[in-house]
Amino acid sequence: MGLTKTEIFTNSQNRIAAFAKALGHPARVAILQQLFKTDSCICGDLVEEIGLAQPTISQHLRELKALGLIQGSIEGTRVCYCIDKENWTLMKELIVTFLDQDIPAQEGCC
Template sequence: MGISKTEIFTEDQNTIAAFAKAFAHPARVAILQHLFKIDSCICGELVNEIGLAQPTISQHLRELKQLGLIKGSVEGTSVCYCIDAKNWEKMKKTMAQFLDQDIVSKENCC
């Protein structure tokens, strides 16, 4: 139905899915990569850097901000965004726990 049945999954599973969703669009990947690359924070520069309209970028930024992966601070008329290092580390731990799982038995049916 286009709606995920979040209630039947564990909190852990929903958290992983929520973080993964943040990276599930190339524009958000590009935004994050740019924020990592540029030593000073960015603003509407992202609109030029990435080839999407300003409202679209703004929308992606809001999603990343709501998840806590980036922070924004107003600088005059522009807004400066950067990675929230603390939360990024927390996210990394959660994702690593999921991604670094080991297969119990190597010899299966497949």
């Protein structure tokens, strides 16, 4: 498989693609929805709420945290997670701008 050559794309294009990849897995969508629903930091309830194994949840949390959509803080032996509001807002702005493009009226195309 070839290299992705991300350096030839704009920062905005790379960020949109990374956000889309993060949202491209239903477990990560479920984790984000649970964090919004709870509206506070969640420490250990995600396994019970989502129904996946702890290592699987941890892997998805790492992906979301690396992207900056969530943040975690250590409380004793547990890591508690919540939505990173600044990066969530940035993601929304980038994706809305991308999706809000209008398709120009073209004759003779397809």
